[in-house]
Amino acid sequence: MTGRTAPPADRDQARLFPPAMLAALVFFASVPLWIRGVGLYEYIGVEIMIWATYALAYNLTLGQTGLPSFGHGAYFGVGAYAFGLAQHGIAENLWLCLLVAVAAAALAGAAVAAFISHRRGIYFAFMTIAFGQVFWFVAVKWHSVTGGEDGLLKIRRLPVDLGVAAFDVSGNEAFYWLVFAAFALVATGLWRLVNSPFGRVLRAIKQNEARASFVGYDVWLYKFTAFTLSAGLSGFAGALFAQAQQSAFPDVMSLHWSGIVVMMVLVGGGLVSFWGPVVGVAVYFVSRDVIGAATTTWMLWFGLMFMALVLFQPEGIAGAWRHWLARARARLAAAGR
Amino acid sequence: MALFEAHRLHKRFGRRVVLEDISLAFADGRISGIMGPNGAGKTTCFNVLTGRYAPDRGRVVLDGRDIAGKKPHEIARLGVSRSFQMMNLFDEYTARENVAMALPAMRGRGFQMARAAAGIGEIRDAADAALERVGLAGRGDAIAKALSYGERRALEIGVALAAAPRILFLDEPTSGLGTEATARLAELIRRLKGSLAMVLIEHDMRFLFELADEVSVIHWGQVIARGTPDELRRNPWVQRSNLGKLA
Numbered sequence: 001m002t003g004r005t006a007p008p009a010d011r012d013q014a015r016l017f018p019p020a021m022l023a024a025l026v027f028f029a030s031v032p033l034w035i036r037g038v039g040l041y042e043y044i045g046v047e048i049m050i051w052a053t054y055a056l057a058y059n060l061t062l063g064q065t066g067l068p069s070f071g072h073g074a075y076f077g078v079g080a081y082a083f084g085l086a087q088h089g090i091a092e093n094l095w096l097c098l099l100v101a102v103a104a105a106a107l108a109g110a111a112v113a114a115f116i117s118h119r120r121g122i123y124f125a126f127m128t129i130a131f132g133q134v135f136w137f138v139a140v141k142w143h144s145v146t147g148g149e150d151g152l153l154k155i156r157r158l159p160v161d162l163g164v165a166a167f168d169v170s171g172n173e174a175f176y177w178l179v180f181a182a183f184a185l186v187a188t189g190l191w192r193l194v195n196s197p198f199g200r201v202l203r204a205i206k207q208n209e210a211r212a213s214f215v216g217y218d219v220w221l222y223k224f225t226a227f228t229l230s231a232g233l234s235g236f237a238g239a240l241f242a243q244a245q246q247s248a249f250p251d252v253m254s255l256h257w258s259g260i261v262v263m264m265v266l267v268g269g270g271l272v273s274f275w276g277p278v279v280g281v282a283v284y285f286v287s288r289d290v291i292g293a294a295t296t297t298w299m300l301w302f303g304l305m306f307m308a309l310v311l312f313q314p315e316g317i318a319g320a321w322r323h324w325l326a327r328a329r330a331r332l333a334a335a336g337r
Numbered sequence: 338m339a340l341f342e343a344h345r346l347h348k349r350f351g352r353r354v355v356l357e358d359i360s361l362a363f364a365d366g367r368i369s370g371i372m373g374p375n376g377a378g379k380t381t382c383f384n385v386l387t388g389r390y391a392p393d394r395g396r397v398v399l400d401g402r403d404i405a406g407k408k409p410h411e412i413a414r415l416g417v418s419r420s421f422q423m424m425n426l427f428d429e430y431t432a433r434e435n436v437a438m439a440l441p442a443m444r445g446r447g448f449q450m451a452r453a454a455a456g457i458g459e460i461r462d463a464a465d466a467a468l469e470r471v472g473l474a475g476r477g478d479a480i481a482k483a484l485s486y487g488e489r490r491a492l493e494i495g496v497a498l499a500a501a502p503r504i505l506f507l508d509e510p511t512s513g514l515g516t517e518a519t520a521r522l523a524e525l526i527r528r529l530k531g532s533l534a535m536v537l538i539e540h541d542m543r544f545l546f547e548l549a550d551e552v553s554v555i556h557w558g559q560v561i562a563r564g565t566p567d568e569l570r571r572n573p574w575v576q577r578s579n580l581g582k583l584a
């Protein structure tokens with residue numbers, strides 16, 4: 001900086017822990033203290049943390065780079081299976097198995113990205129769906145490896161071995177701390193990434209791909225890299241999910257579940273806000289449990305909410321919040337005068 | 338040999354031949370003009386020279402190197418910059434972020450992931466300098482789509498210039514500008530003259546003839562006349578065309 005004061009947005013972007021990040025981390029760290037008090041339970045916290053990690057990773061393609069990937073479940077699923085297979089076939093070591101999961105998902109993502117990074121818009125979307133279906137189909141049919149529809153069972157929650165001490169995370173409360181730490185790591189990492197020069201280029205590509213290439217950026221390579229990173233981190237979330245469920249099933253790789261993560265991200269406001277995906281995931285799971293307790297057709301209500309948002313508030317909850325804040329600020333300023 | 342040369346370019350879309358046999362040369366430090374009626378192939382010519390389309394035949398030579406068929410980002414990195422006939426900006430970015438994207442320093446850091454872009458003072462300062470050059474000092478924090486038409490035109494040129502090009506292609510830079518903004522643009526181009534090669538597509542002949550060292554007239558995908566503004570004023574085609582009366 002050169003002595004001038006930066007505008008607030010710049011200031012937040014330059015920080016690793018801006019207020020919103022601190023608030024999110026403190027909030028989620030406090031979940032075990034009150035979750036039972038509000039009539040919920042630890043496992044929903046586990047689900048929210050895992051899916052929030054997944055949704056943030058996914059939004060690197062959709063929200064940040066503007067790439068409509070509708071088959072992201074594939075990479076989440078590859079991570080889940082790879083984690084289980086590594087645990088059964090290589091060694092029962094958390095770090096190693098996570099590494100295998102991330103590498104496998106990133107590799108799958110890179111293979112797909114190599115075929116589709118010259119595309120955009122609807123063509124890009126169709127190809128992600130097609131490739132996603134291929135991965136799902138393989139997971140269903142390759143019974144000897146994945147267990148097919150029966151799933152890959154007996155996946156253990158591996159102890160967290162920090163060298164000096166090892167923690168057992170087989171209980172839901174202990175496991176929550178592991179997935180919270182994973183979320184915190186991915187959220188801070190991605191926050192830095194999306195505000196780095198690399199992230200700036202991604203958002204430039206989202207706004208105007210032609211302009212980005214004419215000022216000298218190899219758009220193909222940036223799309224490829226963003227997609228691969230996103231797939232790898234989705235696989236990381238998938239590995240946590242396999243542990244949470246203690247099994248891996250093909251359904252998370254289906255078009256249906258790939259669509260649900262898109263819906264979560266859009267509902268939350270991932271197109272306009274870094275935190276949108278997290279909000280969307282929390283709203284999804286809490287409404288599943290709260291509305292779901294009252295009616296078995298809760299997905300219908302969630303779907304209606306999604307449609308209402310798309311129609312009236314396409315920038316999602318985060319967008320609505322932002323508009324509300326801006327209006328409140330304007331009112332305050334008017335009253336102060 | 339001139340800094341940038343096009344030899345016998347040929348380009349067709351389907352069966353429609355748009356560039357027939359175009360040869361052009363742009364010398365370093367000089368201002369070249371291109372004029373011609375609507376649909377003559379002027380923008381297509383820019384698109385071939387800057388890599389949007391590969392020519393079907395012919396060579397594009399920058400500094401002795403054949404660059405025909407290279408990708409836009411590769412050509413841009415060799416020092417070729419352009420603005421667009423249709424406004425072409427990063428609409429959600431601020432004016433400062435727009436010019437920052439084009440800075441060679443930013444380009445070189447494109448794969449840095451672990452550092453905040455907003456904290457890089459060098460880029461911020463260079464971006465502010467680029468804005469100042471096109472008369473947008475103090476507008477750095479404004480979102481591009483909220484700028485006025487004239488400011489957006491200026492920002493486009495700011496982006497093109499921020500890349501520190503050796504040659505700059507401007508496609509109808511005065512279109513939609515009022516007299517005052519046009520005069521400011523002429524002033525800017527005059528100021529830049531000598532430090533880089535510039536090529537202007539223009540319908541405004543008064544503007545073009547005042548600035549250009551040499552003008553080529555393109556019609557039906559061919560160069561039908563070429564010369565200094567004075568020579569062209571005596572050219573029968575220019576005299577016959579509506580545009581000629583203005584000059």
Ligand SMILES: Nc1ncnc2c1ncn2[C@@H]1O[C@H](COP(=O)(O)OP(=O)(O)OP(=O)(O)O)[C@@H](O)[C@H]1O
Pocket residue numbers: 350355373374375376377378379380381382422
């Ligand atoms: N991508 C394309 N595909 C097919 N035809 C094209 C394409 N680009 C340009 N053309 C055609 O090539 C011809 C020349 O267009 P071009 O835009 O180069 O003209 P121009 O000289 O820039 O005209 P103007 O003064 O109106 O900007 C037009 O007939 C146009 O329709």
Ligand SMILES: [Mg+2]
Pocket residue numbers: 379380381422
């Ligand atoms: Mg044109």
